Amino acid sequence: MLNAIETDVELDELRRNCGYSAIADFELPAGLSIADFQTLNTTVRERVPLDRGSILFHQGDSFAALYVVRAGSLKTFVEGSEGDLQILGFHLPGDIMGIGGLINEHHPCSAEALERSSVCELRYTKLQEVSASVPALHHQMIRVISGALVNEQRHMVMMGKQQAQRRLVVFIRSLAGRYARLSRDPLDLTLSMSRSDIANYLGLALETVSRLFTKLESDGVLAVNRKSVRILRRDVLDDLCGNEIDI
Amino acid sequence: MLNAIETDVELDELRRNCGYSAIADFELPAGLSIADFQTLNTTVRERVPLDRGSILFHQGDSFAALYVVRAGSLKTFVEGSEGDLQILGFHLPGDIMGIGGLINEHHPCSAEALERSSVCELRYTKLQEVSASVPALHHQMIRVISGALVNEQRHMVMMGKQQAQRRLVVFIRSLAGRYARLSRDPLDLTLSMSRSDIANYLGLALETVSRLFTKLESDGVLAVNRKSVRILRRDVLDDLCGNEIDI
DNA sequence: TACCCGGTTTGACCATGGTCAATACCGCGC
DNA sequence: GCGCGGTATTGACCATGGTCAAACCGGGTA
Numbered sequence: 001m002l003n004a005i006e007t008d009v010e011l012d013e014l015r016r017n018c019g020y021s022a023i024a025d026f027e028l029p030a031g032l033s034i035a036d037f038q039t040l041n042t043t044v045r046e047r048v049p050l051d052r053g054s055i056l057f058h059q060g061d062s063f064a065a066l067y068v069v070r071a072g073s074l075k076t077f078v079e080g081s082e083g084d085l086q087i088l089g090f091h092l093p094g095d096i097m098g099i100g101g102l103i104n105e106h107h108p109c110s111a112e113a114l115e116r117s118s119v120c121e122l123r124y125t126k127l128q129e130v131s132a133s134v135p136a137l138h139h140q141m142i143r144v145i146s147g148a149l150v151n152e153q154r155h156m157v158m159m160g161k162q163q164a165q166r167r168l169v170v171f172i173r174s175l176a177g178r179y180a181r182l183s184r185d186p187l188d189l190t191l192s193m194s195r196s197d198i199a200n201y202l203g204l205a206l207e208t209v210s211r212l213f214t215k216l217e218s219d220g221v222l223a224v225n226r227k228s229v230r231i232l233r234r235d236v237l238d239d240l241c242g243n244e245i246d247i
Numbered sequence: 248m249l250n251a252i253e254t255d256v257e258l259d260e261l262r263r264n265c266g267y268s269a270i271a272d273f274e275l276p277a278g279l280s281i282a283d284f285q286t287l288n289t290t291v292r293e294r295v296p297l298d299r300g301s302i303l304f305h306q307g308d309s310f311a312a313l314y315v316v317r318a319g320s321l322k323t324f325v326e327g328s329e330g331d332l333q334i335l336g337f338h339l340p341g342d343i344m345g346i347g348g349l350i351n352e353h354h355p356c357s358a359e360a361l362e363r364s365s366v367c368e369l370r371y372t373k374l375q376e377v378s379a380s381v382p383a384l385h386h387q388m389i390r391v392i393s394g395a396l397v398n399e400q401r402h403m404v405m406m407g408k409q410q411a412q413r414r415l416v417v418f419i420r421s422l423a424g425r426y427a428r429l430s431r432d433p434l435d436l437t438l439s440m441s442r443s444d445i446a447n448y449l450g451l452a453l454e455t456v457s458r459l460f461t462k463l464e465s466d467g468v469l470a471v472n473r474k475s476v477r478i479l480r481r482d483v484l485d486d487l488c489g490n491e492i493d494i
Numbered sequence: 495t496a497c498c499c500g501g502t503t504t505g506a507c508c509a510t511g512g513t514c515a516a517t518a519c520c521g522c523g524c
Numbered sequence: 525g526c527g528c529g530g531t532a533t534t535g536a537c538c539a540t541g542g543t544c545a546a547a548c549c550g551g552g553t554a
Contacts, residue, residue, distance in 0.1 A: 078404055082489055086404040100400065102393035108400065128386070138385055139375070145392045146349035152399040153347065153355065157325055157333040159406040160450045164541065195502065203407045205542050210503055226502080226550085242329050411511065442532065452512050457533055473520080473532080496554090503548065510542085518533065524526085 043126035050074075050113040056097070059110040063101030065123045069093045072117020073192045077200075078109045087201040089155070090114070090193055092178055099148050114192040159203050162241075167202040168212045169241045172222070176231060187231040290373035297321075297360040303344070306357040310348030312368045316340045319364020320439045324447075325356045334448040336402070337361070337440055339425055346395050361439040406450050409488075414449040415459045416488045419469070423478060434478040 049072075050056060056067060059078060069091050076097060077087040088109055091097055097119070100108040131137040158170055172189070180186040191198070195213075199206040213229075216222045221237055223230040231237060296319075297303060303314060306325060316338050323344060324334045335356055338344055344366070347355040378384040405417055419436070427433040438445070442460075446453035460476075463469045468484055470477040478484060 078400070080404070080489065084408075084489075086407045088400050088403065099393055100397045103390050103397055108397050131385075132382070135379070138378075142388060142392060143350050145389060145396065146346055149392065149396045149399060150347045150350055150355050152396060152403065153325065153335050156335065156399065156403050156406060157327070159403060160333045160447070161331075194500095200407070206501095207503080207543080208541060211541095214503075242327065242331075441530095453531095454513080454533080455511060458511090461533070498553085499551095501549085503546105505546085506544090508541105508543080510540095512539080513537085514535105515537105516533105516535085518531100520531080521529095523528090 043122050043130055045121045045123065047119055047121055049116055049118040052113055052115050054113050056111040056113065056119060057101075057107050059107055061107045063098065063105050063107055063124070065098065065121045066127070067097045067111070067119045067121055069095045069097065070118045070120050073114045074111050074117060074119070075114055075193060075197060075201075076109045076111045085200065087197055089151075090197075090201070093182060096144060096148070099145050102145070114197075164202075164204050164208050165212055165215070166241045167204065168198075168209060168216075169237055171198065171202060172229065172231070173237055173241060176234075187234065189229040189231070191227045191229060290369050290377055292368045292370065294366055294368055296363055296365040299360055299362050301360050303358040303360065303366060304348075304354050306354055308354045310345065310352050310354055310371070312345065312370045313374070314344045314358070314366045314368055316342045316344065317365045317367050320361045321358050321364060321366070322361055322440060322444060323356045323358045332447065334444055336398075337444075337448070340429060343391060343395070346392050349392070361444075411449075411451050411455050412459055412462070413488045414451065415445075415456060415463075416484055418445065418449060419476065419478070420484055420488060423481075434481065436476040436478070438474045438476060 056074060071093055073093075074091045074097065075087055076089050076091065077085055079085045091111075097111050098107060102124075127137075127141075131141065158167055162170070175189055175191075176186040179189060193201075194206075195209050196206040199209040202209070213222065213224045217224045219236070221231070221233045221240075223232055303321060318340055320340075321338045321344065322334055323336050323338065324332055326332045338358075344358050345354060349371075374384075374388075378388065405414055409417070422436055422438075423433040426436060440448075441453075442456050443453040446456040449456070460469065460471045464471045466483070468478075468480045468487075470479055
C-alpha cells in the first residue's frame, strides 16, 4: 500500500509488461505498490506469438495458468459431444482468459487465436505465492473473476430474447467500447473473427448476420468491407439497441 | 490445515450452520480445519425468513454481503431500462448469491424469493478478515466464483441455439440433478417459479413452455400438475437433450 | 493468367416458435 | 357456496429468422 505509483512514466513502464493490465490495471483499487508490481511481474512469462488458428489451451486440458492477451485476439468456445460448438467470447488485448479452469483442475473451454497473437502466461501456483505476500492482489483477482461473471450475464441477457438486429448492434457497440478502452479508434473496427463466429456467438445463423451487415450498410449506419467495419452513425446505432450493453 | 475434520458427526453439526455448504462444502479442497470453520461461522448471521416476492437485494444496491440459500428458493434477474427483464438463475438451498457484486460496490442484479425462504448473510468485510487468517478460504472463494462463471457459460450454450424442447428438458434435468445433490427425490420436482419465469430464463415465450409441458406429458415423459412435475421416463429425457447439461 | 478454395453474400422457401386472444383452472376471501 | 384474480392452457395466425442452394468475391498458388 505504501509507495503508490507516482509518475505516469513508471506506470507506462509497467503497463508494457504484459499481465499488468487485466490483473492490476483493473482499477487499481487498493493501490498496489511498485514493489508489488515487480513481484507480480515475476509470475509473468512471455510467450511466443500464436499463429492464427492455433490453440492456447484445449477444453479438458489441465489448468495451470491464466493468460492475458498481449496482442491480437482469441476466441474461447466449448464443444458439445456431437461436434456442436458454442463460442463464449472474443478476447482482445488486456483480457484475461482461463478463469473457468479455477473451479477444478481443468479448462472448461478451449481458446484459439483468431489471428497472429501473443499472450502472457500467469502460472497459477506462482500467482498464489505472490498473493500470499500481496494481500491486495487477492481481492483484485476476485474482482476480475466476478467481472467476468457479470459480463457473461450481460451476454446472456442479450441471448435471451433480443431481436437479431439488436444482437448484432449490441455486439458492434460493445466492440467499439472495448476499442475505446484500448485507445484505438472506436469507429473503425477490424473483425478478426469470421461471420460464422459472430453468428455463433450471438445465437444466429451466419446468413442472418451477413444480411444484417448489408442492411445496416444500406441504412447508412455502417460501412462494411469484409473484416473492416466503420461506424458512420453512432447515434443510430445507439438507439437501435435500447441501452443494452455487452462486455 | 491441521485438525482436519475427523468425524461425520462434527461435519454434520457444521453443515447445519448455514453458510457452510456453498463456501466450504464445495469440495473442501485444502481441508479446512474445525477451527477454521468456527471462525468462518462467526461471519454468518442468521436472517429471518423471506416471504414470497420479497427482495433480498436490488439491482444497484450497494454490495455488502454474499448470501447462501438456507431454505426455499430465489430467482436473480436484471431489469433493462425499458422494464424488460431477464432472469439469470434460480437458487436452491446451498447456492450462493450476490457474487456479481464483488466487482464493484454494487449488485448487478436483483434477488427475489420465489416462496417463503431463508438465507444466510456472509458480510464481505468479515469474510475478508477471516480469509486473512484462513488461507484455504481464499482459494475456496475463487473456486466458488469461478464455478458460478462456468455455470453461466453452460447456460449460455443452451440459450445459444438449442431447440425449445431441448431447452426445457435440459432445465428439468438440471433441476433434477440439483435435487439429487440436495438428497431430495430427483424425480419429483416442485417448480417454485412460474411458467413465465421458466420461459424468460430459457429465452422462450411462456406459451411455448406451457405447450411443451403438455407435449412431454402426453408423450408419457412427465406427469405435470401445475407446480409439481414428476419425471416418468428419465431415459427419454436424457436422450431428448444430447448430453447437454445446465447448472 | 487461370484456377481453386474458403469465406461471404444473396435469394427463395419454410418451420419454429412468438403474438394475440379466448378459455380454463385453482386458490382464496367473502 | 359464489365470484374474483392471477396463472396456466389451448387455439389460430403470422413473422422472424433458419435452411438450402447458388453465385460471388478475394487471395493465394501453379
